[in-house]
Amino acid sequence: MSRPSLFDLENHADFVQRHIGPTAEQQQEMARVLGYDSLDALIDDTVPAAIRRQVPMDLPPPRTEQSVIDHLRSLARQNVVNKSYIGTGYHDTYTPPVIQRNVLENPGWYTAYTPYQPEISQGRLEALLSFQQMIMDLTGMDLANASMLDEGTAAAEAMTLLQRVNKKNRSRLFIVAEDCHPQTIAVVKTRAAVLDIEVLVGDPEQLLATNEAFGMLLQYPGTHGHLRDVSPLIEQAHEAKTLVTVAADIMALLLVKSPGDLGADVVVGNSQRFGVPMGFGGPHAAYFATREAYKRSTPGRIIGVSIDRRGNQALRMAMQTREQHIRREKATSNICTAQALLAIMATFYAMYHGPQGLRRIAERIHRLTAIFAHGMAALDMDPGNAQFFDTLTFDVGDEQQAIVDRALASGVNLRILENGRLGVALDETTCAQDVEALWRIFSGKDDVPAAAALDANIDGYPGIPEALQRETDYLQHPLFNDYHSETEMLRYMRYLEDKDIALNRAMIPLGSCTMKLNATTEMLPVTWPEFAGLHPFAPADQTRGYQAMLEELDHMLLEATGYDAISMQPNAGSQGEYAGLLAIMRYHQSRGDHQRKVCLIPSSAHGTNPASAALAGMKVVIVECDERGNVDMDDLKLKAERHTEDLAAIMVTYPSTHGVFEESIIELCEVVHQHGGQVYVDGANLNALVGIAAPGKFGADVSHLNLHKTFCIPHGGGGPGMGPIGVGAHLQPFLPTNPVSPVPGLDTANDVVSAAPYGSASILPISWAYIALMGGEGLVEATKVAILNANYIAHRLQDHYPILYTGTTGNVAHECIVDIRPLKEASGVTEEDIAKRLIDYGFHAPTMSFPVAGTLMVEPTESESLFELDRFCDALIAIRQEIDAVQAGRLDAADNPLANAPHTLADVAASDWDHPYSRELAAYPVESLRRYKYWAPVNRVDNVYGDRNLFCACPAIDAYRETAD
Structure with a gap:
């Protein structure tokens, strides 16, 4: 017998076997159950021959997890993480380690799905409701949504909202202040061009005086740092029947008057400065806040407070969240997602620091900026803006290149502007030594004053005019004041996490929205400083690692798609x-x-x-x-x-x-x-x-x-x-x-x-790692098993529920639609009853009533094991038996486990039990639940009540106590 080689002993396909749920033997047996000799025979009978690839993907074989990590490390080392003063809406920040480890790096948070089933999403819904409260407090507006994709997108959405709601001015002209961030202006222009909206960029006062416009966009503070009182301009705009959006820096809002107090109609911005890494551009949670009167026109997701079946407080996404599914081509926005994970991080950052801690961070940034300005003036370099929060712009003329060269040699990135100007934006990571280093860079001299010596000359908020200094309190809700110790923060985050079902608990079988394994190895690079710490506008020679990774990922995706x-x-x-x-x-x-x-x-x-x-x-x-x-x-x-x-x-x-x-x-x-x-x-x-x-x-x-x-x-x-x-x-x-x-x-x-x-560049290494770990062969196997798992589920369920659509050979693709309509007509049990009853069995429901009303769409993905597939099918089959019992009269038509699902621990543990079925049937319909039981934190949520009584701020703390009582 020959001895195995070293290469044979290093199994490069290990990860493929970990990503794909069923073993090779189980795949063979599942294919036989479906009537095929092999998995390949099933694929041949399912996928039309005319579209099959003739040439395999040009991708390497699978790599080991360690080799993938090593290669990504080598790419990361090619990035240069300089000290960034570029600003332009992106700033370095400190992510509290308790948030990084327990949210950003925690599958209980990052593998959760969109909260379409609110009963199993109360934890993240509460965190997102707190995000809305935070944004409302800081912007001074009546209403906020649960985040947007980025600041540019939010500004573009604000423009179209203002056009919809401005009934007094039907102009198609939109004014944009020239000191808005350039990338925001570009996104707005793109959105406007195809909607036949004319955009004028320039001095807003002059443009407003000479043009009739439905809306206007202002930056606060401006992109070059200038801070001005925009309330007279907003008042002038309103007199001209022009509505106003203000793009505001969230950190500055801790010290300056809120845009709401200044008269804004919409406020947008980015929450990235609240503990979310720059990540070469994202992901970050942008925010969108507006007036109460515009709530039905607000894009994206809004988390609202409703009640459950027992009248207790419960949270949910409001109706307009999915308005593009209802209105389709008449929709006012195509945004159906958010940046939930990052909004949650920003919220926990605010909770961790509290209003006083946040204000201290902002005061320190502003004070260092004032010290920097003072020292620059002593060097005969006065900033172009005497009023500021954290950003200064200097006209250095012919010295620009020399200063930039000294900055780069010192590991510093400045904002390079036209006409010999340089911008400097400070952040919470800036310290006194950094300010002194900047003085040396600008002056070319080693002998500069100590920042501490100039500190005595700074009084109050020298860059913020008294009329613009913030006086109103913010973040007074107990949620922002009770979790400043790490112990309390840790427990609160765990308390919320435990309310939800994520992939680390159970299968999430949503059709159309593949929820498969997000492997830990794939996730590791997201928080590496070389990927997380780069500004999106860093010089190209500092981002070579990213560029190499993007080039490799380009090739991978082109091979996968043709x-x-x-x-x-x-x-x-x-x-x-x-x-x-x-x-x-x-x-x-x-x-x-x-x-x-x-x-x-x-x-x-x-x-x-x-x-x-x-x-x-x-x-x-x-x-x-x-x-x-x-x-x-x-x-x-x-x-x-x-x-x-x-x-x-x-x-x-x-x-x-x-x-x-x-x-x-x-x-x-x-x-x-x-x-x-x-x-x-x-x-x-x-x-x-x-x-x-x-x-x-x-x-x-x-x-x-x-x-x-x-x-x-x-x-x-x-x-x-x-x-x-x-x-x-x-x-x-x-x-x-x-x-x-x-x-x-x-x-x-x-x-x-x-x-x-x-885009959101810092999460692209996840996909690179997945493809590298799977290799060309592994990706093909994953596709085949996704089809196998879906057909296995359809086969197991077909004797209990009608499968609505199949191909010409009777097979489905990667998902199947279970038709509940005949059962609903015969028994009165609805697709929603089944979805909520699945919660009692410990599962997230499939996609409900899409793409066909009265159905459930199931997609298992290739990552679910045969054990989990069978557990899910067993649950649906048991539910079908409950439906049969309702139909036969063995269970009451109105008071049965399906109509009352989900059942909470409070239901089952209550002294009184007045249902005609047992507590055991409610809580433990199958024996396997006794080993591990998920308890929904609330009963079925009343969607209609929530829409009729839209309330999207944090309820008073007494409301929580009343619910507990």
Whole structure:
């Protein structure tokens, strides 16, 4: 017998076996249960032969976890983390270790899904409600949402909100102050261009005096540091029937008057300074606050206070959160996500420091800035702004390059501006020694005064005019005052975490939203300083590690999708859709086809598709589906022919939103191309294609890639996410760029869809690591097992529930739709009853009533073990038996475990039990729950009550006590 080699002993496929749930033997047995000799036979019978890849992906074999970590370390070392004074909306900060370890690095927080099922999301809902309270307090506004993607996006959303709500001024002109951050101006201009809104950038007073505008955007303080009282300008604007958005620095708001006090109608900004690393641009939680009167027009997610079945306080997402699913092409925003994990971090940062601690941080930043200004004046370098919070701009003329060279030699990045100017923005990490180093850099002299010596000359807030100094209190709610010791903070975060179901507790079988393993190895680089500590506008020679990683990830994703080019800028799936459609529009315009604005969208499409098309300036035309759930090709041909002169694109999800590999996809692409349109394949279901079929090869022109799904970036309770787009070579010239840090190879006049050039760059190493760990072979196996697991579930459930749609061979793709409608009609039990009863069994519910009302869409992913798949199926089968008991009269039609689900510990432990079924059936419907039981913290939440009584601030602490009582 030959001895194994060293290479044989080092199993490079170990990680593949850890990522994929069922073992090879179990996969074989599952295939046999489905009637196939092998997994490959199932795939051959499920995936249309016409779309199958002929050439495998050009990707290396799987790497070991240690080799992946070592390689990423080598890339990280190529980054240079200088002391950053660039500012421009991004600042260095200290992440309290208790928050870094117990939230950012904790799967109980980062693997949780969007809180669509509020009963199992009360912990993160409470944290997000506190975020809203924090933003309302600091901005002085009536209402805040639960965060936005970035400050630029928030400003663009504010512009469209002001246009909708301004009934007194129907102008299509929007004024933008020239001292707004340049990336914000660029995002606003992009959004405005396709919506036929004219943007004028300049001196807002002059522009307001000579133009009629529906809205205006101001920066507070300005991008170059100037702090001015904008209340007279806002008053002047209101007299002219112009509404005003103020983009405000959250740290400055601790010391300066709130925009609400100054008269603002909308306030936007970024919470990054509250303990969230710069991360080369993200992810960060932007904020959006406005007036009570505009609550029904506010974009994104709003967390509201409602009551549960027993009348106790319970939290939920308000109705308008998913308004793009309801209104579709009439939606006012395509934003359906947030930056939940980062909003939660910023909130805990505020709780940890409390109002006094936060104010001390802001006072220290301002005082150091004043000391710096004082010392610069002594060096005959007066700043261009005498009023400031933390940012100063100097006109240094011909000395600019010499100063920059000295700064770089000292490990310092300054903001380089036109006309011989330099900007310096201080932050909470700046110390007295840093200020002295800056004096040496600017003066070129070693002999500079001690910062401490100048401190005695500083009195009060020298950069903040008395009229702008903040007097109102903030963050007075006990939640921001009770957790300043690490022990209390630690316990509070654990208390919230325990309320929720995340992937570290149980399977999250949501169809359309792949919740698979976010491996610890993949997550490690996120907090490495070399990735986390870079400013998004750092000089290119300091970001070589990022650039190398991005280049490698580009190649990986191009191999997986079959496209020719990638843009990493879109920082959410919705942004990816938007960017892809803009590329299509710009392509048509470059050919003189300005009339091509019609977008065909199947009736089954995800709600963001028509919403994104509307935001991209397209006219949506719906294509019907046939009785099998597929795109009706006759209807498609009819509408493509009808719009042959003005057809821009079709948006289609593949495999379909109904969980089927449609046989007609190649013909669909050909029909659209014959009529001059482009094909957008929504990448939401790409996890059923990777390595087996490639949209860029079977006819698609563009796709967004849900890195937070297929490529393992975690959902983080509803964010972060990344939605880069892959495009054919003909669309590559129209990919988005950035005005401050242009993307190489692109026209600097291209669109800008996100504030940072590479979106939320610090989470991209997660996807790089996943692909490297799996290798080409592992990715193919993952796709096959995702299809296997879905078909196994469909097979186990088909004798108990109808499976709504299947392909021509009777198989599903990576998800299946369970039809509850016949059961509902026969028994009165609803899909919501089943979803809530699953909580009693310890599971997150599948996607409810999408894409078909009255159904549950189940997607198991490849990461779930056979044990967990069976446990889930056993739960649904047991629930079906409960439904049968209701139907047969063995359980009361109105008072039964399904109608009353979920049951809380308080229910079961109460002295009185007045239900006709046992406590045991309520709490322990299957024996396995006795080993480990999740208890929902609240009963079923009353959604209607929450919408009718929209309340989105933290309730008084007495309300919590009353609930407990």
